Amino acid sequence: MKIFAYIRVSTKEQNTDRQHEALREYEGTNKIKFNAVFEDKASGKDFDRPQYKVLKEIIKPGDILVIKELDRLGRNFMDTPKELQYFFERNIKVKILDTPLIDTGDDKLDYTINNMLIGFLSYIADKEREKIQSRVKEGLKAAKDNGVKLGRPERTIPDNFEKYYKRWKIKEITAIEFAKLLGISRSTLYRYIKEYDI
The missing domain is CATH 3.40.50.1390 (Resolvase, N-terminal catalytic domain)
Incomplete structure (x- = not known):
């Protein structure tokens, strides 16, 4: 044994x-x-x-x-x-x-x-x-009811976006150049463009 x-x-x-x-x-x-x-x-x-x-x-x-x-x-x-x-x-x-x-x-x-x-x-x-688990859910609901934003923070479009957007729109700069000027990836750039165009 x-x-x-x-x-x-x-x-x-x-x-x-x-x-x-x-x-x-x-x-x-x-x-x-x-x-x-x-x-x-x-x-x-x-x-x-x-x-x-x-x-x-x-x-x-x-x-x-x-x-x-x-x-x-x-x-x-x-x-x-x-x-x-x-x-x-x-x-x-x-x-x-x-x-x-x-x-x-x-x-x-x-x-x-x-x-x-x-x-x-x-x-x-x-x-x-x-x-x-129930306490956690109740805590999250109470936080939400009190105006606390949960989850990932929302991304905001950079301040200088509009200036470069206008240049990109008239084909003065390419999307690659646009993204480099903002210091972001192309996928992020296209997401910002989509948000901006809404």
Whole structure:
């Protein structure tokens, strides 16, 4: 039997110290040493993560997978229970440190209870993500309602555009020369011309 641990944060800027500390404490309390600790800095919305894929290739029936919190494994209500089902069906125990699973000693009962608990926790994790997304949308709407312009700033036609435009219009200068005089690309020039001609 081997014991593996998995750590995940969503971005490179986020810190993994809290998860590492919880895993070290688990090792000390249980007088064990992890065979390997896998770590990803990637979103939890799906399971397309480099180290997680390696973990799934290595872990075998009878092994144990330890994670600090359920949402470190995944934050997707639909897929997280399926992922846990994958481990349970292969007789791989998943231990969530912040939510110790009930251990009755009866494998069938444990399997049922664990599935129910995992489904419930996955639902909560997904609802939390929806709540964050909803707050972001509300914030953007409030900003828009208050006159804040969102997205890329609008490009304004240069002040000296009209002077060179008139020369270009009577074929005194070419489009290439026109663009060079403004210090812009030809594609930008034609966009400005289109805007100006409206």
